Amino acid sequence: MLFGIPVLTGLLVLSGVLSTAVAAFLWNERPKSGTTPLMFVEISLALWAFGQALVVGGTALVWKTGGYALTLFATAMIGPALFLFARRYTGRSTDVSPGLVAALGIVPALALALGVTNTGELTWIEPTLVTVGGRPTLAVEYGPVFWGVVAYTYTLLFVGDYLLFGKFVGSRNVYRKRTFFFLAYSLLLTACHLLSTVGLSPTPNHTLAPLANLVFGSLSLLVFVGYRSYGFLPLKPILELFGSRSKSLAPVARTAMIEEMGGGMIVTDHRNRVVDINPMGRKILGEPDARVVGRPLKEVLPPRIFLDEDDTRLLDPGVAGNFSGVWVRTPDGEKRCFDVLITELDGEGATGRVSLIHDVTERERRKQTLEERTAELRRQNDQLEDFAGIVSHDLRNPLNVADGAIELARRNEQFEYLDRAENAHERMETIIEDVLTLARQGQTVDETESVSLCAVAAEAWATVDTAEASLGCRADAEFEADRNRLLRLFENLFRNCVEHGGDDVAVTVGTIADGPDGDERSPDSLWGFYVEDDGPGIPEDQRDAVLEQGFTTSEEGTGLGLSIVSTVADAHGWEIDVTESATGGARFEITGLVADGPALEDDPLP
The missing domain is CATH 3.30.565.10 (Histidine kinase-like ATPase, C-terminal domain)
Structure with missing residues (x-):
């Protein structure tokens, strides 16, 4: 007993509270594909835990049978919820129609009605209270409705687990870790329910699954609410066990291509948080060892790094397209240029973006050099045209003067004409020196x-x-x-x-x-x-x-x-x-x- 509450009852209540907290968080994440079914999985676990808390902690028959009815309803609901989640999460959401959802909800509704009324003892057979260890305990035999619900739930759970396993084998990076988390979660709940059903559970009644959910409920809060990574998962031995048996090389090839590609890749979700990044992406960010996944994009790429303020629009969630020549200042102060291709990712609506980043700094620098060289050649060409005009016009006049003076000096043998020719030559020398000086001074x-x-x-x-x-x-x-x-x-x-x-x-x-x-x-x-x-x-x-x-x-x-x-x-x-x-x-x-x-x-x- 702890504060007058049996320890088992307190743990069940705590499990229900944790599942309720995760469900509340998922409620705010509803635009994301697959979130709504996962929220109903957590609601089912919360109802399961609260129902078992009534069975264990209740002293009256009505409380205990009511707890069993609530547990039966939660058991009937968790199978369809996990099945729908698995279909949406693995990309099969087009097959999930409103008619299918309604059909899957018929069994949980009947389970709740028959669990409460126990019409014709189809659910429970002669439930009675007996005293065990000084505490009242419910003695009950299960009817056909109970076993029908169990078969229905197991069928959907196994199908959902199969879909998640296929996604796990074909996924990579954070998606593989996330898929393994969901798969392990589902398999644990299935195993615990099975042990309780066949009477091999170390805990009484059907409390094993809610108790096991305490561990995964805490991890769910850590991952979903705290945006932590999945580093605690033992993926390496699991991948060594299953990865080599994959019949398709496509996932392996896709992973190798993305991991080794020369450009960076950053995936963000609908809230503009980074959910995946490849090694080159980390290198481009200048944070190869820092935790990037889970952080807001504007925290990973602060707007101040962009040299052109207009390029900060790339950080806005709704922006997509091809952006060329984006200059940024790296953490070490170097200026680099990138081409960025941003593509929307669509699930049940827009769920995020993938950004492919290519370093084109050397290309842009060569381009700038060529543009500067072109401008210099154009300037020199213009100068040549001007020089040609100067040479053809300005030099012709003193040259004619010199020729005429020399001719007169030859005829008349008068040396004053030679002085005139000398002056003309000096004039031409001045013009030539000025032209050459102007040509040389144009350089940077x-x-x-x-x-x-x-x-x-x-x-x-x-x-x-x-x-x-x-x-x-x-x-x-x-x-x-x-x-x-x-x-x-x-x-x-x-x-x-x-x-x-x-x-x-x-x-x-x-x-x-x-x-x-x-x-x-x-x-x-x-x-x-x-x-x-x-x-x-x-x-x-x-x-x-x-x-x-x-x-x-x-x-x-x-x-x-x-x-x-x-x-x-x-x-x-x-x-x-x-x-x-x-x-x-x-x-x-x-x-x-x-x-x-x-x-x-x-x-x-x-």
Whole structure:
């Protein structure tokens, strides 16, 4: 006795409560195929346990016979319920019609009616109370209705067990474990009922099945409600016993294919929980040893890993289709690209999805490389067309001048014509150098080094014919750049200042320490630099055009100098803007730099 309740009675009540709890959980899982019949199996076990609790714990004849009637009804109901569950679970739900369900329910209904009324003693024969061990016990002989119910139940139980066994042999992974769990559950209940019926049960009456259900009822709560795995099942020796005797290689081949396939496979149920995953799927997730089955998909694949927010829709339960080029960030920080094929799984309605995942990172990277190469070739082709126009137009005029001057010098022996030819050749040399420089500067910068703004500016100034012009550097800073290309940028800017500002123009170089949108940066940071002069400046309506290839306002100009400046800036990822200096001259602002060190004190150059 425990708290005044016999231990056996308390265990039976506990078994009934556990089965009721599992049935309540399955009630919420009804959209899932096969859940409703399984819920009735648990209801039958609960009624069986409560009925036997009345038989064992009741003191009056009416309570004990009522408990037997409830047990008989539960016994008659568990066979059809398990049979219907097995058919639905094994994919034979199309054969389960409302007429079949109604026909299977006739015997349980008759068993309940005849068990309560015992008409003509068809169910029980002369039930009486006898005292055994100081407690009243029901002595009863079973009638034909009882044996008919037993035969009916066993027939359906054996058919259901056969269907589950076939599913077990042909299943894989979590489905094989789950099927074995249901099969073992059914076989245990069948064996316990059989032992009680033939009088070999170690417990009185028909209490063995409800008592055995205590173990499986607890495991059911662990598996169904807690979403735990089936790792406690002794599958390996069972598979060694039966697996080699399978007459079909199809399940084995299917398992091997899915386990060894180069892509990942993830199966989710109607509540978007992971119910199966293959080894490659675990590898793709970056969690080869973590417990994934049973966890919500959005916990396994958090939305934050997707580089494109639109791709998070793949985690929504109702989404299906083929999705290409899905970029994610792996747990180790690497960016990977995947193609994902999501297919709906239909049972009694939509019951889940299967997602096939293929790593296509190398394909996408090759594709990006080819696209970049194609863009570069297209740009170079455009440049070639421009160069062809420059060579055919701009070089023809000085070449004609040189030819004419040389011819006149030969005829008249006047050397001033040779000076004209020399000037024409110098003009052609300038054009050729500008064209070659422009062709080389179009490439993307691959390697950079730390450079000093004032030092590079001074070096470039020394290579330009600056006449009486002067250069001042108001503030120095260090930043990353391709030194040779930066020299070409300054050379062309300085040449432009001298050509358009006059021989005595004053040119100034300085830093820009304000970020975009006017946000003031720290004193130790650098946003860009500028080159300005005190010449006549550039008209506002021409400031955008001066950076275009071929634009010039001088008959002697090639229209390539500032275009070279623009291409150097683009190659570094910088931006260039043409504006007006404080003195009304031209000002070129190059921004988008990253400082390599702190800004230095003002250091004007002589």
